[in-house]
Amino acid sequence: MTNDVVIFAGTSNAELATRVAHDLGVKLGACQIELFPDGEISVRLDEPVRGREVFVLQSTGPPVNEHLVELLAFADCCRRSSAERITAVVPYLGYARADKRNGRRVPIMASMVADLMQVVGISHVVTVDVHTPQLEGFFRIPFDGLSSVPTLVDAVRVFLPEGAVVVSADAGRVSMATEFAHRLNTSVVVLHKQRESGSRTRVTNLIGDVRGRSCLIIDDMISTGGTVAETIDALLGAGARPEITVAATHGLLLEGAREQVGHKSVRNVFVTDTLPVTNNGWPQLHVVSIAPLIGEAIRQLMADGSLSELC
């Protein structure tokens, strides 16, 4: 890597940042990040960025607001220090689910986040399996959504029972499920669900046949685990074999998620490391690193190359 490029990492996912730096064979940029007793965040760059291309690696997962402000603060200090270009590499983009007004007198948080990121000087956003691809429309700067599907498929393949069908946990995940099925040479089943609250969904329809089949449930994230639990019930109710694999890009795995997902029919659960995840005492949980994907994206951008092969 030339001197014209520097990669900083926020505090959201130190392990992933270290793996990406290792993959690229570079040292992360020197900086200091502090949290004041009143909760305010302070960021200081300990190396010059004037005229340099800067990458800031930061997932905006829990605590979402803290990690988001940290990312904004990084971009602000890079812009004020005359960085040439600021690319935010945000493997997990918080608030992406809040992409429309669900009712009256409510904000569109994803749109607000997009505005904030641009106002502070971010010139390019790279993320992974964003909740809805049309989110790109909130940004007036280049926005690339990398796909974790090839990485997850490689990890899942050897664990998957013969003849397993891919299950899209909801209508929004059909194209991701189709990509999984294509790579695994199998078919897709789609569930239609309704969200009843922030943590409760209800499956209303199952499109396809799962009788006697093992299933691979795929989703963009496991948050409370409610969606996966509902999906498992619906599949078993429709006659699926009690031999279920789950694969999701973002392992938020909030409190209680393990109990929700840990049904006795679940053989293996795969998530990537877009967020920090530990599988302490949960042997079915596999954490697959997307560091090579992020590293390759940064490599391409440094060479003004295209990311289309990675999206």
Ligand code: R5P
């Ligand atoms: C919903 O539209 C998403 O794609 C996920 O299915 C959902 O956000 C997962 O959340 P939870 O694990 O809380 O059901």
